[in-house]
Structure formats: structure tokens, C-alpha cells
Amino acid sequence: SLPCRSDATAEKEMTLAIIKPDGLYDNYADKIKNAISDSGFRILNERLVQLDEDAAMSFYAEHSSRSFFSDLVKYMTSGPVLIMVLEKENAVADWRTLIGPTDASKAKITHPNSIRAMCGKDLQRNCVHGSDSLLSAQREISFFFKEKSPGSGSMEHDEL
Numbered sequence: 097s098l099p100c101r102s103d104a105t106a107e108k109e110m111t112l113a114i115i116k117p118d119g120l121y122d123n124y125a126d127k128i129k130n131a132i133s134d135s136g137f138r139i140l141n142e143r144l145v146q147l148d149e150d151a152a153m154s155f156y157a158e159h160s161s162r163s164f165f166s167d168l169v170k171y172m173t174s175g176p177v178l179i180m181v182l183e184k185e186n187a188v189a190d191w192r193t194l195i196g197p198t199d200a201s202k203a204k205i206t207h208p209n210s211i212r213a214m215c216g217k218d219l220q221r222n223c224v225h226g227s228d229s230l231l232s233a234q235r236e237i238s239f240f241f242k243e244k245s246p247g248s249g250s251m252e253h254d255e256l
């Protein structure tokens with residue numbers, strides 16, 4: 097019979113996770129990080145960032161025409177956020193499953209074990225972000241973790 101692919105050789109994938117301002121403000125960072133490692137993700141990189149309006153607008157550019165956009169930008173700039181790169185096999189889809197549906201108030205009923213059910217409040221304040229596709233993950237990871245060219249200011253990205 098064919099040999100099984102071992103964990104050591106399985107294809108790893110990266111996704112971007114964000115603990116949003118409400119999640120940090122309500123002190124959920126440790127609980128969220130425990131859920132992350134209990135589910136087999138490795139945190140490859142992390143940054144605590146205060147987003148400014150430009151950064152939040154650019155990160156959520158795909159939603160710029162939506163009625164909730166300006167409120168979303170206000171929310172995402174209302175306090176610091178914790179940005180993390182997560183690695184695991186099937187990381188993008190598995191992180192989306194772990195965080196649960198967008199509307200945290202509904203998640204509490206339909207997905208009670210999800211992270212958004214645990215620490216989110218409603219459709220906007222849902223305490224965490226997860227990339228929705230492999231392509232989004234790549235864009236979002238390089239948005240926050242750009243390779244620094246030699247001679248560029250090292251604090252560049254902490255001003256976002």
C-alpha cells in the first residue's frame with residue numbers, strides 16, 4: 097500500500113489573524129492564543145499595532161462601497177490590534193471555522209464553541225479577523241509584514 101503522508105511533510109499554509117480592538121480591550125488575547133495553539137496552529141509572527149485611518153481603509157478596501165465601511169474603520173482604529181501570522185495545514189479554512197460566523201450575536205447560538213461566540217458582541221464587534229482565501233491571506237500577510245529593504249526605517253510599520 098502507498099505510504100501515508102506524514103505530518104512532517106504535509107503542506108503547511110499561512111493565514112492572517114487579527115485580535116480586533118474589542119478583543120484586546122476585553123482581555124481575550126490569552127484565551128484566543130490558547131484556542132489557537134490547542135487547535136494546532138503555530139504563531140509565526142505577531143505585531144501589536146495601532147491602525148490609523150489610512151491603514152484601516154486600505155486593509156478593508158474591498159468593503160469601501162459598503163454602508164458599514166466608515167463605522168468599520170472607526171471600530172478598527174478605536175484601539176490597538178494584535179496581528180498574527182498563523183501556520184498549519186489548511187490554515188485559511190480551519191481558522192475561519194474556528195472563529196465562526198461574522199455576526200457574533202448569531203455565532204453565540206449557532207456556533208457556541210467558536211471564538212466569535214466566546215468574545216464577540218455583534219455583527220461589527222466580532223473580536224477577530226481571519227483571511228477569507230489563500231489569496232487574501234497572502235495580500236494581508238504582506239500588508240503587515242513587508243520585507244524591509246536595506247536602509248529603510250525599521251519603525252516604518254509600527255506607524256500603521
Ligand code: UDP
Pocket residue numbers: 164168197198219220221222225226228
Ligand atoms: N462588518 C460590519 N457590518 C456588516 C458586515 C461586516 O460591521 O454588515 C464588519 C465586521 O467586523 C466584519 C468586517 O466588517 O468582520 C469584514 O466583513 P466581512 O464580510 O469580510 O466579514 P468576515 O470575513 O470578517 O467574517
